[in-house]
Amino acid sequence: MSIIDPAIAVQRLPRHVAIVMDGNGRWAEARHRPRSFGHHEGVKAVRASVEACIRRHIPTLTLFAFSSENWKRPEEEVGTLMELFMKAMDREVDELVANGVSLRFIGERAAFAAPIRERMDRCEERAPASTRLQLNIAANYGGRWDIVQAARGVARAVAAGELDAARIDESVFDAYTCLADLPPLDLFIRTGGETRVSNFLLWQLAYAELWFSDVLWPDFDAGTLDAALADYARRERRFGGRGASGGAGA
Numbered sequence: 001m002s003i004i005d006p007a008i009a010v011q012r013l014p015r016h017v018a019i020v021m022d023g024n025g026r027w028a029e030a031r032h033r034p035r036s037f038g039h040h041e042g043v044k045a046v047r048a049s050v051e052a053c054i055r056r057h058i059p060t061l062t063l064f065a066f067s068s069e070n071w072k073r074p075e076e077e078v079g080t081l082m083e084l085f086m087k088a089m090d091r092e093v094d095e096l097v098a099n100g101v102s103l104r105f106i107g108e109r110a111a112f113a114a115p116i117r118e119r120m121d122r123c124e125e126r127a128p129a130s131t132r133l134q135l136n137i138a139a140n141y142g143g144r145w146d147i148v149q150a151a152r153g154v155a156r157a158v159a160a161g162e163l164d165a166a167r168i169d170e171s172v173f174d175a176y177t178c179l180a181d182l183p184p185l186d187l188f189i190r191t192g193g194e195t196r197v198s199n200f201l202l203w204q205l206a207y208a209e210l211w212f213s214d215v216l217w218p219d220f221d222a223g224t225l226d227a228a229l230a231d232y233a234r235r236e237r238r239f240g241g242r243g244a245s246g247g248a249g250a
């Protein structure tokens with residue numbers, strides 16, 4: 001395993017990384033194997049990325065496992081993915097918890113079959129003694145869905161008389177989004193060569209740094225993560241203000 005450049009100071013590391021894990025299908029096709037083989041190998045890359053975040057003291061990792069648009073895939077592939085999720089949850093949860101990983105699933109759960117929903121609940125209930133990594137799995141998730149469910153929460157609070165509509169601002173609204181209690185998103189990574197956001201974490205992306213790679217997800221490892229971290233550490237984040245170098249910009 002590659003070790004991150006010790007010259008990257010802890011304060012230059014992101015506190016929250018999100019990844020669109022793209023390229024499983026192409027990785028398998030390049031090997032004349034079924035797409036399901038790529039998804040199986042993708043699980044190994046999930047494990048590697050979790051391990052790498054723990055070692056690098058990155059406290060929050062959010063992975064896009066299944067988008068609300070992925071239901072459009074052939075039934076067989078959706079079935080394979082569901083089975084994979086269930087098996088991965090059964091197999092990995094003990095080790096994750098033992099290693100200080102807290103799990104959360106974000107997305108609309110109602111569409112999943114009961115055995116999957118039950119496993120999600122059980123995984124979330126398994127709190128480690130002390131959390132080293134908060135791992136969020138986006139499943140049947142869409143960034144627009146998150147914004148709409150937050151708007152619904154805000155509307156309910158107003159209707160119940162708990163919230164004055166005149167008080168709604170960005171930080172009040174933010175509190176109703178899925179990851180509100182966690183560090184703001186710092187670094188967005190997408191593998192697989194596409195340079196799209198694909199309806200992931202739209203609200204949270206406002207000032208995140210974006211990093212795209214041609215690496216196909218099953219090939220993602222600690223070295224790829226380190227390349228992203230090194231690039232991130234070099235960037236000057238200005239959040240719309242003026243940076244240390246005096247330059248204006250976003």
Ligand code: FPP
Pocket residue numbers: 021022023024025026027039040042043046063064065066070081084085088137192217
């Ligand atoms: C995109 O590759 C990947 C997915 C739709 C599924 C991601 C799932 C995993 C990595 C496995 C399990 C995850 C967990 C959290 C246990 P693609 O099929 O779109 O690839 P392509 O762009 O090459 O067709």
